[in-house]
Amino acid sequence: MARKPVIAIIMGSDSDLPVMEQATKVLDENKVPYEVRILSAHRSPEDTARFAASARRNGIRVIIAGAGGAAHLAGVVASLTTLPVIGVPMETAELKGIDSLFSTVQMPAGVPVATVSIGKSGARNAAILALQILSLGDRRIEKALGALKKSLADGVRKKNRNLGR
Amino acid sequence: MARKPVIAIIMGSDSDLPVMEQATKVLDENKVPYEVRILSAHRSPEDTARFAASARRNGIRVIIAGAGGAAHLAGVVASLTTLPVIGVPMETAELKGIDSLFSTVQMPAGVPVATVSIGKSGARNAAILALQILSLGDRRIEKALGALKKSLADGVRKKNRNLGR
Amino acid sequence: MARKPVIAIIMGSDSDLPVMEQATKVLDENKVPYEVRILSAHRSPEDTARFAASARRNGIRVIIAGAGGAAHLAGVVASLTTLPVIGVPMETAELKGIDSLFSTVQMPAGVPVATVSIGKSGARNAAILALQILSLGDRRIEKALGALKKSLADGVRKKNRNLGR
Amino acid sequence: MARKPVIAIIMGSDSDLPVMEQATKVLDENKVPYEVRILSAHRSPEDTARFAASARRNGIRVIIAGAGGAAHLAGVVASLTTLPVIGVPMETAELKGIDSLFSTVQMPAGVPVATVSIGKSGARNAAILALQILSLGDRRIEKALGALKKSLADGVRKKNRNLGR
Amino acid sequence: MARKPVIAIIMGSDSDLPVMEQATKVLDENKVPYEVRILSAHRSPEDTARFAASARRNGIRVIIAGAGGAAHLAGVVASLTTLPVIGVPMETAELKGIDSLFSTVQMPAGVPVATVSIGKSGARNAAILALQILSLGDRRIEKALGALKKSLADGVRKKNRNLGR
Amino acid sequence: MARKPVIAIIMGSDSDLPVMEQATKVLDENKVPYEVRILSAHRSPEDTARFAASARRNGIRVIIAGAGGAAHLAGVVASLTTLPVIGVPMETAELKGIDSLFSTVQMPAGVPVATVSIGKSGARNAAILALQILSLGDRRIEKALGALKKSLADGVRKKNRNLGR
Amino acid sequence: MARKPVIAIIMGSDSDLPVMEQATKVLDENKVPYEVRILSAHRSPEDTARFAASARRNGIRVIIAGAGGAAHLAGVVASLTTLPVIGVPMETAELKGIDSLFSTVQMPAGVPVATVSIGKSGARNAAILALQILSLGDRRIEKALGALKKSLADGVRKKNRNLGR
Amino acid sequence: MARKPVIAIIMGSDSDLPVMEQATKVLDENKVPYEVRILSAHRSPEDTARFAASARRNGIRVIIAGAGGAAHLAGVVASLTTLPVIGVPMETAELKGIDSLFSTVQMPAGVPVATVSIGKSGARNAAILALQILSLGDRRIEKALGALKKSLADGVRKKNRNLGR
Secondary structure, eight states: OOSOOSEEEEESOGGGHHHHHHHHHHHHHTTOOEEEEEOOTTTSHHHHHHHHHHHTTTTOOEEEEEEOSSOOHHHHHHTTOSSOEEEEEOOOTTTTTHHHHHHHHOOOTTOOOEEOOSSHHHHHHHHHHHHHHHHTTOHHHHHHHHHHHHHHHHHHHHHHHHTOO | OOSOOSEEEEESOGGGHHHHHHHHHHHHHTTOOEEEEEOOTTTSHHHHHHHHHHHTTTTOOEEEEEEOSSOOHHHHHHTTOSSOEEEEEOOOTTTTTHHHHHHHHOOOTTOOOEEOOSSHHHHHHHHHHHHHHHHTTOHHHHHHHHHHHHHHHHHHHHHHHHTOO | OOSOOSEEEEESOGGGHHHHHHHHHHHHHTTOOEEEEEOOTTTSHHHHHHHHHHHTTTTOOEEEEEEOSSOOHHHHHHTTOSSOEEEEEOOOTTTTTHHHHHHHHOOOTTOOOEEOOSSHHHHHHHHHHHHHHHHTTOHHHHHHHHHHHHHHHHHHHHHHHHTOO | OOSOOSEEEEESOGGGHHHHHHHHHHHHHTTOOEEEEEOOTTTSHHHHHHHHHHHTTTTOOEEEEEEOSSOOHHHHHHTTOSSOEEEEEOOOTTTTTHHHHHHHHOOOTTOOOEEOOSSHHHHHHHHHHHHHHHHTTOHHHHHHHHHHHHHHHHHHHHHHHHTOO | OOSOOSEEEEESOGGGHHHHHHHHHHHHHTTOOEEEEEOOTTTSHHHHHHHHHHHTTTTOOEEEEEEOSSOOHHHHHHTTOSSOEEEEEOOOTTTTTHHHHHHHHOOOTTOOOEEOOSSHHHHHHHHHHHHHHHHTTOHHHHHHHHHHHHHHHHHHHHHHHHTOO | OOSOOSEEEEESOGGGHHHHHHHHHHHHHTTOOEEEEEOOTTTSHHHHHHHHHHHTTTTOOEEEEEEOSSOOHHHHHHTTOSSOEEEEEOOOTTTTTHHHHHHHHOOOTTOOOEEOOSSHHHHHHHHHHHHHHHHTTOHHHHHHHHHHHHHHHHHHHHHHHHTOO | OOSOOSEEEEESOGGGHHHHHHHHHHHHHTTOOEEEEEOOTTTSHHHHHHHHHHHTTTTOOEEEEEEOSSOOHHHHHHTTOSSOEEEEEOOOTTTTTHHHHHHHHOOOTTOOOEEOOSSHHHHHHHHHHHHHHHHTTOHHHHHHHHHHHHHHHHHHHHHHHHTOO | OOSOOSEEEEESOGGGHHHHHHHHHHHHHTTOOEEEEEOOTTTSHHHHHHHHHHHTTTTOOEEEEEEOSSOOHHHHHHTTOSSOEEEEEOOOTTTTTHHHHHHHHOOOTTOOOEEOOSSHHHHHHHHHHHHHHHHTTOHHHHHHHHHHHHHHHHHHHHHHHHTOO
């Protein structure tokens, strides 16, 4: 990945990696350069603040943040940048991610977090949403998204045929 | 507003207007041309599909969709476009918008909806998120967002001074 | 199954088949012809719309739709047909199907979805509800439902005797 | 209303009337004869059982039952008839109708209740669902539903024009 | 158990037996005669009604009813008897018993169900509550309850000593 | 009320009185002597413990406890007596009584609280449940309960006639 | 208030003041010097970080933070100080403060927030908890807390006498 | 551990030990003397009351209480002491600890419980919160907390480097 990353994927803990890899896979497939960082709103707040405050001038265009429980990561980053920030609520052992969802989505007026679904579907969707955002200035990605959309329908049709009726 | 709209704000019913006007206000203040439409995933599905399928080639760059209850509007539109779609869950009389939130955010892998907070804060944030997306290719908007962020902090500081302690 | 299907069972993904087979079993036992299709409100919206818009004139009389998460399938279909549409909320990994339930049942005035219980019981009940609807014009099915009801009570009585007290 | 009722609208208390009148209005507009009864699963269980057990032979074809809290009315009636039973969960003061919804929809395998949305939208939708069921054997009602569907889209379009943009 | 049963333990399905045996164990230990029946509010409503209507004159003094999902059993029985009815909400696969709890406890004014905790603790507590009720007219049971209470504290103290500090 | 109270109605605060008076009304109508006390598990724990520990020997036969929020009153009393304790969860401003319900009903094995519905219906039902318990040893109350049950059905029938159809 | 503040009461917006004044009242009554600041985790993140990082060396001993929605204020402050941080979840219009509660309490291992009840009771309790913490090194406050506890019980007893029975 | 305990860790059952050991581990590492007791609000109320009422004069400075379900332990103890009481809501089989959380945190005005997150993270955080409280009068612990905070950030940084990018 020689090109400079345009997407940053950050997460509160390396235990979130298996979920967030749903996002890196999409970016890899679409050849969009990205970086991955472990950054915790609560355990490494200063590193997180530094990252957020400098992301835009470092060439990052979209930030994807995965966090669980009192999931402040996306919101904390969003408070320090004017880049679009996408939040992926992690599933949690006890409250099943509803705590992560509320903590990520219920941001006050002025500081949006673009929240996607809980867990793996959300991680994959975060990357697609990032592609949609980049596609506004990049015809290659716009085409790739068109192909991806077509492949979704084709996949359903193929499953349909496999029903054997 | 002579310039061609780049943002479409759609909503399921005109009763959602007082909430969604939080979004139009932000766009007006930032001189970003937009259009507003009443479109219902359930009551006018064909108009909605037509709108969604043609939005990109009509010059729209971000779609903001507000809906309540079994809130399918954002998802239905997202299924038919590769543009970023921002969903605003409306507060509902009975379940207080938690039905709208789940229906908007819990999208399957492949079709993201960028969900913001329930109600008026969410509508305002949807517009700011749209600005953040546009700012990636527009220095004027990037600057405006920087000013907006500064004004948020200044607003808090002013309130602080008014405490009179 | 040579006769033309009168019931359509649709679902968002083939992973829903093990649940929805609770419905096909009931229809098989009662010799009611049906068709099964994978159709996704979000991944194959155009196929779904085509299906819904033509179902009535194709001889379908009741549509059973199973979907999970932001479960729009039943609602999207109901927006495009005047047939009765029965929604089966799928259990989901994170929110346990409460997202599917809210997304399916909380439809706006004008476009009902007849929602049944979450998961396998719901799939079975969807088929019975379809039989109840067909029974209004079909004495054979009316009788079959009477027998089914009796067998429910007999089943309970038999279990009771097996308690051995 | 000289013709024999084909729909029965029952409810647990006369305090549910303002909600359930959303259903009678639809039936009145569509000239479908119906009866309205106060019947409580808990306060008049024997009357309720008698009603349910005889509804089919009395010419009723669809039963609409509204109830709140531990809302057993629809389920109790469904246990005693093979007619389709539509349940309308009433909004409740404390739990906002989520108790009514769970009590109505989560029926065990064998005894479906076709559940619609909480409150007034649900009452209106219950009547439309009843019409959809009747329409399978009644071309007049089928046409009326087509007109209703068209009027929904027209209503949205009219609101759209009124936005004045 | 030659003596006539004074407690009836009923449940919607024999799959509830492993939970409800927490209740029979308590009654066995305290030598209180009881009967166990499978009775379903929805699948065998007439048997259930017959049981409820005759329980008091058959010598039953307290009814314990376990049911899950749209858990109507306790409420249906309570509507047909003036005996105290204790409801045990079963844990359910999807909604974890919160549907059972709401369906059991949220009874309308006039028809109480004495609801205990979800699942096995609840089944055990239902039996103890039944003993507490019987103890008002039975000194032997009153003493047994005093001993039970003491044994609870002794159990805790013993665990405490076993901590080995 | 010259006779010695056999029922104690306790509540955490005098602000609960308007709700708990639904219980006193039932007891007044049925001429069952009772006492009312403000007792707080958290603010007057020693008074509460003293009351609970001595209630049985003071002639109390059933305790009705109303409390809201982290509603410990019923559970604390139940831990110190072998009398049946009925818990009435109060509606709360924020969580609508679901906190009160969970805190009251989810008691551990060994210490039951007979929980009734949230708020006024629950208070009324608590008194009726207390009457049902007393009725096991009191034919007058047994008869009164039979009359009450009959009046419930009569009330429904009367409302039915008033529908004027 | 000439003495240096030992408690800091911070909140996300001046609209939280009427709630948080329940805390200042307790501190005023107990003559504990405090400061009040409007600080927003999302709108003035740098001021908030500066405050948190310097609070300990500025003589603050306990921080009380009130915030609503995706309530990150207490958590963000806790990530930057080793002082005890007490979080007061604000009631919110839509989700009634359950979002605030989850966002405040569900902190990851390593960074505790001492969470109290939602809304005004919580604000008052936050101040009492702060007093309890200070009381470990301050006999005057320890005595004041003893008096407060006694006054709680006295208040209940007085209300009891006023019942006039 | 020869020194007199300054922290008491109590829990409702020895089955809570594996969770609460997250707390003892932190105290062991920081050489803070503590005691562990099984005490049940419901099964051994008198022992619990005795413990709570004497804790302060026995040298205890902070009480950590873990309990699940209708989790009254922390609240009951808080009602009888002026020491800071930290509540750890246990995860429960059915309601996943949301019952424990509501029962612990929603305390009435006057009697705070410092509630931490559900389960193991909460137990660990309870101990850290206790250290934060003790640190106000103990420079050694203050330093240890500074080191702990630094180690949290270092841990995140190390994980970051291990990503190998």
